[in-house]
Amino acid sequence: MHTLFKTLLIALLAGFSAPGFAQWKLVWADEFTQEGAPDAQTWNFEQGFVRNHEAQWYQPANATCKDGFLIIEARKERVSNPAYKPGSENWKEKQEFAEYTSASITTRNKKTWQYGRFEMRARINTQPGMWPAFWTLGEKGEWPDNGEIDIMEYYRGDLLANLAWGSGERFKPIWNSVKKPVKEFDDPQWADKFHIWRMDWDEQFVRLYVDDQLLTSQEIDKAANVKNKSVQPFRQPHYMVLNLAIGGDNGGDPAGTQFPARFEVDYVRVYEKAR
DSSP, rough: HHHHHHHHHHHHHHTTOOTTTTTEEEEEEEEEOSSSSSSTTEEEEOSSSTTOSSSSEEOGGGEEETEEEEEEEEEEEEEEEETTTTOOOOTSSSEEEEEEEOOOOETTTTOOBBBBEEEEEEEESSTTTEEEEEEEHHHHHHTTOOEEEEEEEEEETTTEEEEEEEEEETTOEEEEEEEEGGGGGGOGGGGGEEEEEEEEEEEEEEEEETTTEEEEEGGGGOOOOOTTTTTOOOSOOOEEEEEEEHHHHHOOOTOOOSSSSSEEEEEEEEEEEEE
């Protein structure tokens, strides 16, 4: 029933013009109504150890679509690391095993967007060590010169709304980062509910929201790379990333967490200004 309702709703949204939405036209959406793996025409899987010294091994088996939801599941399970090299100082090689698995999907090399309204309705897991995120990266340039926008990020009790761009020193970003403690919502059931995260991005500003509450904004002219002027981080197409990380540089200790743990996504939608 949920899947049928979403199919009808998306057809209505394509021509929706109620107050507040009159200026927006739906140009793409994934309602996750297919059963099984995410749509291969849209999504790629990241695999293995990827970033931030995180504890999980990313693998396709941990992302599935069921009953109109994308479910990214973190599991406590041991998997072998085929890149293991005894004595290596590289964090991706020195671990013989990963003790956790999860999934990360991206639209890189398949779908990108420049400007618009990006929206996700999801329920996130806020147990210790969980690090879910919905974010974008610019398609050109090395990080952080390409630009990063964290529409939703959570760890250690805080929601984060972030933007990053190049400082002039390789791999060292300039951040516009805002933390919102979940306890400030004054809702003991907040983590049990679905919420809507949104980015409004145009030629002048990026604005990031949760449930229509503005968390941060950034004037694009003031977010230019210090040295790499050939790449404009927020005036180029970006691709999306949806992932559930565990531990690592920021996520915290998952030792006391109950697994499996889920990041459940109802939909992701992109609107552009109507003309």
